[in-house]
Amino acid sequence: MKNITLTLLISILLFSCGEPLPTELIEVTNTSEVEFEAVPPGSANLDYDSTGIVDRNIDKSIVVSVVGVRNTNFRTVQTEGYYYAIFNDKSNPVQTANGHMLGYKTLQMNSVFFNNFQARKIDYKLKYKIGSVYLDTLLGVKYFASQRMMNMMGRMNNFPYAGRVNFRVVSGPGRNIEFDIPTPSEIIGRVRLIGNRNASDEYFDLEWNSEGRGRVEIVFATINQNGEVNPLMKVKGNDNGNMKVPFKVFKNIIDKDNRSLVVSFARKIENTDKFTDDSYIVSESIHNIRIDLP
Amino acid sequence: MNGLEGNISNFSNTKDFELMASFSFQNENRFNSNLYSLSISKAFGNHNFYFRYSPGIAQNFIIKRSTTIQLPDTVANLKTEINYSEKFGTSYSYKFSSGVNLGLSLRYFEQTFREESPILFYTDSVNYISIKEEELSDNFWRGDLGFDFILNDILSISLSTINLFISKEDNSSEASRLYSLKTEKGIHASFQLKSNNKFMTKFGYEYGFDKYKAFYAGLNYSFNLAGGIITAGTLLAHDRFRQPYISSVIPSISFTKDGYTISAGGIIYALNNTSKTTESLVNDGIYSLFNNPYSTDRAFVNFNLALSFKSKQFVKFIDVSIDSDVYPTLSEIYLNKPFATGRVVNISNEIVEVRPASFINGINNELIYSPVVKILPGDTVDVSFFTTISNIEVDKRKIEQADFYLYTDKSEPDDYIQKPVLIHDKNSWDGNVFNLIYFVRKDFEFTNKYSREILNKYPRESTADVFRKIKILYDEFSHSLEYVSDPRSSTESVQFPHETIELKGGDCDDLSVCFSSMLESIGIQTAFVDYKNLGGVSHVNLLVNTELTPSELFKITNNDNKVVVRKNEKGIDQIWLPIETTVLSGFKDAWTAGADKFNSEAIEKLGLSKGTVIIIDIY
Numbered sequence: 001m002k003n004i005t006l007t008l009l010i011s012i013l014l015f016s017c018g019e020p021l022p023t024e025l026i027e028v029t030n031t032s033e034v035e036f037e038a039v040p041p042g043s044a045n046l047d048y049d050s051t052g053i054v055d056r057n058i059d060k061s062i063v064v065s066v067v068g069v070r071n072t073n074f075r076t077v078q079t080e081g082y083y084y085a086i087f088n089d090k091s092n093p094v095q096t097a098n099g100h101m102l103g104y105k106t107l108q109m110n111s112v113f114f115n116n117f118q119a120r121k122i123d124y125k126l127k128y129k130i131g132s133v134y135l136d137t138l139l140g141v142k143y144f145a146s147q148r149m150m151n152m153m154g155r156m157n158n159f160p161y162a163g164r165v166n167f168r169v170v171s172g173p174g175r176n177i178e179f180d181i182p183t184p185s186e187i188i189g190r191v192r193l194i195g196n197r198n199a200s201d202e203y204f205d206l207e208w209n210s211e212g213r214g215r216v217e218i219v220f221a222t223i224n225q226n227g228e229v230n231p232l233m234k235v236k237g238n239d240n241g242n243m244k245v246p247f248k249v250f251k252n253i254i255d256k257d258n259r260s261l262v263v264s265f266a267r268k269i270e271n272t273d274k275f276t277d278d279s280y281i282v283s284e285s286i287h288n289i290r291i292d293l294p
Numbered sequence: 295m296n297g298l299e300g301n302i303s304n305f306s307n308t309k310d311f312e313l314m315a316s317f318s319f320q321n322e323n324r325f326n327s328n329l330y331s332l333s334i335s336k337a338f339g340n341h342n343f344y345f346r347y348s349p350g351i352a353q354n355f356i357i358k359r360s361t362t363i364q365l366p367d368t369v370a371n372l373k374t375e376i377n378y379s380e381k382f383g384t385s386y387s388y389k390f391s392s393g394v395n396l397g398l399s400l401r402y403f404e405q406t407f408r409e410e411s412p413i414l415f416y417t418d419s420v421n422y423i424s425i426k427e428e429e430l431s432d433n434f435w436r437g438d439l440g441f442d443f444i445l446n447d448i449l450s451i452s453l454s455t456i457n458l459f460i461s462k463e464d465n466s467s468e469a470s471r472l473y474s475l476k477t478e479k480g481i482h483a484s485f486q487l488k489s490n491n492k493f494m495t496k497f498g499y500e501y502g503f504d505k506y507k508a509f510y511a512g513l514n515y516s517f518n519l520a521g522g523i524i525t526a527g528t529l530l531a532h533d534r535f536r537q538p539y540i541s542s543v544i545p546s547i548s549f550t551k552d553g554y555t556i557s558a559g560g561i562i563y564a565l566n567n568t569s570k571t572t573e574s575l576v577n578d579g580i581y582s583l584f585n586n587p588y589s590t591d592r593a594f595v596n597f598n599l600a601l602s603f604k605s606k607q608f609v610k611f612i613d614v615s616i617d618s619d620v621y622p623t624l625s626e627i628y629l630n631k632p633f634a635t636g637r638v639v640n641i642s643n644e645i646v647e648v649r650p651a652s653f654i655n656g657i658n659n660e661l662i663y664s665p666v667v668k669i670l671p672g673d674t675v676d677v678s679f680f681t682t683i684s685n686i687e688v689d690k691r692k693i694e695q696a697d698f699y700l701y702t703d704k705s706e707p708d709d710y711i712q713k714p715v716l717i718h719d720k721n722s723w724d725g726n727v728f729n730l731i732y733f734v735r736k737d738f739e740f741t742n743k744y745s746r747e748i749l750n751k752y753p754r755e756s757t758a759d760v761f762r763k764i765k766i767l768y769d770e771f772s773h774s775l776e777y778v779s780d781p782r783s784s785t786e787s788v789q790f791p792h793e794t795i796e797l798k799g800g801d802c803d804d805l806s807v808c809f810s811s812m813l814e815s816i817g818i819q820t821a822f823v824d825y826k827n828l829g830g831v832s833h834v835n836l837l838v839n840t841e842l843t844p845s846e847l848f849k850i851t852n853n854d855n856k857v858v859v860r861k862n863e864k865g866i867d868q869i870w871l872p873i874e875t876t877v878l879s880g881f882k883d884a885w886t887a888g889a890d891k892f893n894s895e896a897i898e899k900l901g902l903s904k905g906t907v908i909i910i911d912i913y
Contacts (some may be wrong), residue, residue: 007597020318021326022354022375023588027572036412037364038421200428201468220414232421233414248426249412 033238036249039219039231060272061088062279064167066114066181068147068159070188070287081147081159083114085167086124090278094126094139102126106140109171116166117150119143161186161285179275183283185211189218189265191289193247202247208265208287210241218243219264222253223290229262239267259293311336312600318350319593330594340389342397345382351583352379357572363412363423370425375408376473376575380583387440395442405432407469432470434462436477448488456480456500476579478502492516496529506581507534512544521643522551535578535587538564542585553600560593561585608646608702609669610709612637614679616696619716620657623736623788624729625683632664632678634713636698640669648708649701652679654715655694659684663701686736688719723788723803727824727834728910730788730803734811734820737791741808742815744795749816760818761840761850764871765881767812772878775799805875806834813838814912822910823872825895835888837870837909844869856889860909 063086071078088104095101103126112119124142127134151157162185168178188209195202206218216239221231232253237243247254250261268284275281311334318330330350336343357374380403387397406429413426440454457477484498494514501507514527529544536542546559570588580586614636620628640646650664662681669675679698696715699707723729748770749757757763776799794800794808810820819839826832837858842849844859844867851857858870872888873881892907901907 019326019328020350020352020354021320021322021324022356023570023590025355025357025570025572025575027357027359034361035364035369036361036423038414038416038423040421230416232416233412233423246411248428249414249423251413252415 034243035236037234037236039221039234058280059088059090060278060280061090062086062177062276062281063088064181064279064281065284066159066165066167066183066282067284067286068161068183068186070186070285072287072289074290079147079158081150083119083145083165085112085119085143085169087169089140094137096128102128102137103139106142108141109143109169111170112143113168113170114145114165115150115160116168117145117153119145120149159183159186159285165283167281177276179281181271181275181281181283182269184267184269184285185209187216187265187267187285187287189263189287189289191263191291193291193293195247197247200248204245204247204263206243206245206263206265208241211239211267214239214267217266217268218245219262219266220245220250221262221264222258223260223262224258231264254293260290261293262288262290264288310600312598314596314598316350316594316596319595320590322590342387342389344385344387344399346384347382348380352377353580353583353586353588354378355575355588359410361412363425366422372410372412372425374410374469375406376469377404377406377408378475378580378583379404393444395444397440397442399438399440401436403434403436403475405434405470405474406430407432407467407473409469430467430469432463432467432474434460434477436460449485450488451485452483452498454482456482456502456506472576474579475583476506476581478504478506478581480506494527502581505534508532508585510544519549520551522549524549531585533585533587535581536563536565540564548596553606555596555598557596557598558594559596560591561589562591563589566590606642607708608642608644609638609640609648609700611698611700611711612639612674614698614711614713616713616715618724619718620654620681620683621718621722621724621729622657622683622686622688622720623722624724624732625686626732627729628681628683630680632680633715634679634696634698636677636679636700636711637674638667638669638677638700638709639674640671643671645670646702648677650677650679651699651701651707652681652696653699654681654696654717656688656692657681657683657685657694657717661699686720688717691716691718691722693717721787721789721793723786725786727822727832727908730807730810730822730834731910731912733788733790733807734814734912737811738815740790740792740795741811744791745812745816759840761842761871763816764813764818764838764840764873768809768873768881768884771809771812772880772884775805775878802834802876805878806836809873809875810836810912820912821870822912823892823896824908824910825891825901826906826908833891835875835891836873837892838873840869840871842869843867855893856885858892 065082065084067082069080069082071080087107087109089107090104092105093101094103094105106124108121120143121141122144124139125136126139127136147159160183163183164180165183166178166180168176170176190207192205192207193202194205208216215236218235218237219231220233220235221229223229233249235243235245254261265287266284268282271279271281273279314331314333314335316330316332318328320326328350331346331348333344333346355376357376359372359374361372363370363372380401383399383401385397385399387395389395408427408429410425410427412423415422415424436457437459438455439458440452442450442452444450457479460477480500480502482498482500484496486494486496488494492515494516495512496514497509497511499509508531510529510531512527512529514525516523516525518524524547526547527545529546530540531542531544532539533541542561542563544559544561546557548555548557574587578587580588614634616634618631618633620633634652636650638648646669648667648669650667651661652658652664653661658681664678664680667675667677677700693714694717695712698711698713700709702708723733745767748767749763752766757766775794788807789797789800789804791808791811794804800808806822810822813820821837823835823837824832825834837860839860840850847854847857847869850869856871858872859867860870862868871885872892874884874887874891877884877887895901896907899906902909
């Protein structure tokens, strides 16, 4: 009996160390492959893009962006279109004092046209932060047009969703560029807050008109009393028309002084080096929805 | 498995303490062993208690979600961990008889859901997303009832509930709603068939009132080896949520010897690659942590140790029968004649010497041991229980509990049983004339004094010989008494001599006992003459030894029909006088009546030859 007891005690010591192995399960939902990504601060282009989606530091010689925007501010709806082009001089990079790459000085063309509407030449400034101080640096010019400008000139009333925007650059004989930029269908979203905050199961129910293919980006931004938008987080998911984002993600963002959010739905078509060498050409549909949280 | 999964009623044959340890082994991608359960059971008579700590009864899941987070240096997948475990269980059962057992079990389940979710932080200079882990728990108690019916040596049936009552901590979270263990109510029925103690088959069915359905069927075979018992068997199981129809095989083998059992077994699934998606977990759920759609092949090694604070049992009672009532005054007869007989079986594998013992409350002052009996292995024998009477002063007839014990070589008895015994009062008599002797002897002190007082009233020369003493004593005795036929309305009651003197009367038994005691106490031999009358009332009177030889007959009478000649222990003939003690008109009449009766019944009717007249000497 002593031997048995001893065997039992040794067995308990030897074999009882492990824990039951976990079983790995695969999640099967209709909102698969959701990516969360923080948006760097100060990246919003307040002129036309509250989302900060457009990365101005794209390392390409030609960067062209056409954006159709719908802004829903409670019951008010406004539509707008923005068109711009930047020609980077990649032989002339701009860096901060500590060597951080900011971008490139830009090149100037004779003229740039979007759907035969000549874009304006405006300053291309880059805002960056050193310590707690924001600094502007002038990189050169960018070519810019808006839907409102086009309307005033009677050229094009609405952004051509699910169509094309003709882009033409005149920079001298043999150096002209022309191609059509395909545009996505317009995205129209809806935001609802569902669930019980005390039970920690409250979530944003995001719905939009689905294309059934490709991806969408949804950006969450705060908006201050001056109407300044600060994009915080980008969520990418399949363009299937629905996404749920837990409210607790914004636990540190929403407080009694800051109860407004801007939710931006974006559908885009990106083309890299397709129409011309070393280029990044993007067309987007963006729907910005401002909501005040209870 | 020895546990609450298949034994809700906690049916157990544990005699004392039993310690059980079960280890689980799995080899899924990597080898893993863990303590499956550690349990202890303790029996207090028919009450049985069981407690189990079960770290291995668990099912853990990791759900790798399709949600990713772009961290500064990498992309992280969010995950959710779900841990189900049965932390401990306890049960109680009561054995109403060797065939009926009722039990109640309680089990505590823990469910934790650890969910990772993104959380956004931002400052003036930086926005970043971190991963926050949130843990929710949803624990509950499960209680069930079970019954066992052992109909005979062959068939036994068990019935138990599934999730009879659930006591849940309040939790209304989404994770709890989606992933909680299923607690569908149902019943579990099984029956077991034994054959020759070698083959045993078992069939069980689990019926949930909604979705859950399962059954199992198995066969065991036992044989002796190396002084122990080997049992090998296989169980086939069906589970509605697993494919194919017979989804698993559960082989096992065990070795039992001297209070310990080592067993090994396992569960082998026909298909291990069942759908492992969150969808199936949410839709089908988990009904059992022991066997569910996500369980994989597993081996078990179990140790059962009967911690014998009680020694091993060698023999046990089958029953005890009471052979006779107890008559306190007849105490000495129980030294030679058993008052009870026990049927005892040797359940060990060795020859056992059994020392039976008994204790009758109110009669014995201590345990009375009976002669040792040797029993061969497996044999059943009858064991006699003798006793002595320590206290004869029993005034009323009553029923007392007698305790019967079987001792082997230990200080504690191997088995014990209690039976009621009828204890008569001190005047009760079993009707056997031989046993009147005890009434004679019990009052010698009184009768000796009484006889001497009478004789002392007479001159020494008138009491010099035995005949004269007999005559004087009888005359005095008869003058002070009268014959009363059965004063207590019972032929089974006899007065002690002092009672007869005090009551101044009695029936033939009382008077014969009294006069016999008066003579015996002063050294005069007497004998009872039992006149048996099968159709009527029996009668008893006395023969008294005058110590005269036949040649001296003339000294007392000329009529040789008035005496009986008997040889003493030296072979010398002596003259005995028949005395009819119910004739109280004097010695002469009693002698004459006694002689007439004796001559008529014993001699003329050949009573002595036929056995209808018996002479019982009082020694």
